[in-house]
Amino acid sequence: MGQPQSKPSKPWFIQPGDHIYCQRKGGLYYHHGIYVGDDMVIHLQGKAKKLEPLPECRKCKDKRVQNGEIAKVCIDCFLRGERPRIYDYGVSLLEFLARKGGTCCQRDSKPPHEVISIATYLLERNRFGPYGMLTNNCEHFAVFCKTGSAASYQIECIARGIGAGPVGRLAGAAIAVAWRVSKGVRKT
Numbered sequence: 654m655g656q657p658q659s660k661p662s663k664p665w666f667i668q669p670g671d672h673i674y675c676q677r678k679g680g681l682y683y684h685h686g687i688y689v690g691d692d693m694v695i696h697l698q699g700k701a702k703k704l705e706p707l708p709e710c711r712k713c714k715d716k717r718v719q720n721g722e723i724a725k726v727c728i729d730c731f732l733r734g735e736r737p738r739i740y741d742y743g744v745s746l747l748e749f750l751a752r753k754g755g756t757c758c759q760r761d762s763k764p765p766h767e768v769i770s771i772a773t774y775l776l777e778r779n780r781f782g783p784y785g786m787l788t789n790n791c792e793h794f795a796v797f798c799k800t801g802s803a804a805s806y807q808i809e810c811i812a813r814g815i816g817a818g819p820v821g822r823l824a825g826a827a828i829a830v831a832w833r834v835s836k837g838v839r840k841t
């Protein structure tokens with residue numbers, strides 16, 4: 654009930670291989686995922702949050718894959734009514750610092766087909782480890798798919814805000830190191 658969003662849900666500007674994100678909880682944070690085509694998104698989500706009623710969505714119920722904590726859902730289920738935005742890659746340092754954390758990064762994106770392959774590989778093999786807000790979140794997953802190494806600027810930005818500058822940067826760096834340690838050696 655309340656289900657069928659019959660309007661075409663994918664905005665024209667989203668292309669397969671794009672890292673997209675949207676607000677959650679009224680803008681408290683952003684949720685990130687990789688658009689892989691056919692109105693489907695692969696994302697990493699926390700355990701507690703995946704308990705939304707699966708069978709209610711007509712669009713992705715059949716194609717829906719729940720594999721550990723990486724899931725493939727339709728874009729409507731991903732967006733939950735929020736406006737999608739594109740996460741930008743290859744921005745300048747100035748732009749990166751001027752924009753809100755967790756909306757862009759300086760690294761370059763891999764080509765779309767590689768991004769989709771990585772996301773699909775991680776989905777099928779459930780190779781990204783358990784969700785952790787600080788060390789292994791939805792942004793880490795999406796940035797990893799796009800670039801081959803993970804980062805969460807949303808978290809680093811929060812750390813930066815708390816530490817106001819250098820201290821925050823250190824905190825961000827510490828989080829990044831914690832992430833690498835928690836992952837150990839990984840393959841792509």
Ligand SMILES: [Zn+2]
Pocket residue numbers: 710711712713714726727728729730
């Ligand atoms: Zn759905």
